[in-house]
Amino acid sequence: MRPITVPSALKLAAILLIVAVGLTHLIGARPHYRVAPYIGVGFVVNFIGALVAAVGIYRDALWGWLLGFLVAGGRWCCTRLVAWLACPVSNTRWAGGLDHWRSSPLSSRPFS
Numbered sequence: 001m002r003p004i005t006v007p008s009a010l011k012l013a014a015i016l017l018i019v020a021v022g023l024t025h026l027i028g029a030r031p032h033y034r035v036a037p038y039i040g041v042g043f044v045v046n047f048i049g050a051l052v053a054a055v056g057i058y059r060d061a062l063w064g065w066l067l068g069f070l071v072a073g074g075r076w077c078c079t080r081l082v083a084w085l086a087c088p089v090s091n092t093r094w095a096g097g098l099d100h101w102r103s104s105p106l107s108s109r110p111f112s
Contacts, residue, residue, distance in 0.1 A: 004062050015054045018068045022050025046071055 006014075025043040033040020049071040056064015 004060055004065070006060065011057060011060075014057050014065070014068065018050050018054050018057065018071065021072055022047040022054075025050070 026047040029040045029043035029047070031040075032043055049067060053064050053068035053071050056067055058064070
């Protein structure tokens with residue numbers, strides 16, 4: 001497969017962001033594993049996928065960019081469509097998220 005050309009600043013930003021996504025999930029894997037083991041395992045898989053995507057992006061491979069999109073975008077879809085419905089602890093936290101944000105003292109001005 002032919003390598004793609006991407007400006008180095010964009011490539012560096014993409015690598016840093018996808019690694020940050022992976023590390024965030026690695027840090028959260030243990031507590032989520034205690035509540036729902038399949039979510040914890042999914043977080044570890046997300047971390048591994050993020051590292052593989054970062055290597056692909058570094059090598060200018062199209063598969064690295066596609067895997068990075070899948071890791072970041074697919075994680076969001078899975079947590080909202082699958083894990084959110086199956087984990088009762090997460091339901092209470094996500095259900096009132098926006099209302100909690102609106103009632104925060106730091107953000108009350110835009111909504112008043």
